[in-house]
Amino acid sequence: MALDTWFIYLLASIGLSLTPGPNSLLALTHGARYGARRTLFTILGGMCGFSALIALAMFGLSALLQTSGSVLQVLKWVGGAYLLWLGIQLWRAPPLHLDLAQGQARLGNIGLFRQGLLSALSNPKVLLFYGAFLPQFIDPQRGLALQFIVMAATFACVECLVEYLLARLAGRIRPWLAKGGKGFNRCCGALFAMIAVALPLGR
Numbered sequence: 001m002a003l004d005t006w007f008i009y010l011l012a013s014i015g016l017s018l019t020p021g022p023n024s025l026l027a028l029t030h031g032a033r034y035g036a037r038r039t040l041f042t043i044l045g046g047m048c049g050f051s052a053l054i055a056l057a058m059f060g061l062s063a064l065l066q067t068s069g070s071v072l073q074v075l076k077w078v079g080g081a082y083l084l085w086l087g088i089q090l091w092r093a094p095p096l097h098l099d100l101a102q103g104q105a106r107l108g109n110i111g112l113f114r115q116g117l118l119s120a121l122s123n124p125k126v127l128l129f130y131g132a133f134l135p136q137f138i139d140p141q142r143g144l145a146l147q148f149i150v151m152a153a154t155f156a157c158v159e160c161l162v163e164y165l166l167a168r169l170a171g172r173i174r175p176w177l178a179k180g181g182k183g184f185n186r187c188c189g190a191l192f193a194m195i196a197v198a199l200p201l202g203r
Helices: 003-018 022-034 036-067 071-092 109-121 124-137 144-168 170-201
Strands: none
Touching (some): 003 124, 022 144, 071 124, 124 144
């Protein structure tokens, strides 16, 4: 993967990680209830789940690219259309409301890890998203295995950092989400739409 392509992928991964989703909501909730240090177990569980889904998406992409190089261009356009649809859905989404669910029993470290893992694995849309997102950055002229490793490691590091920051700032972010969450959703939705339009047109 070329350095400029990796930098664009890094920015896209940051935007993706900042987008409201089940695992970011879980990091906020656990950060407010258990503190940032214990929420690291939740984040680690989510990273294991995301890594498994990325590996599945990469395995499928690798198999397709070995059959035909022109498949990549088709995947880019189909993936771009899917990302555009996600951007529109996110633009229209209501603000995220964080419910601490104080009546629930407190979890141990293994329970936190398990919740993070299952939250990542139980969302089939994540696998579909990776199938649309990753082809935008693949260079078929370079080694696929190394590109996949770089993309997986980059996303895992970004997602881990963002979720940890969310856990640390949970108390301050919760009121803002209730008031300014709509504008935040629209910013993320616009980012998805720009990625969807720009990337399929690139080299």
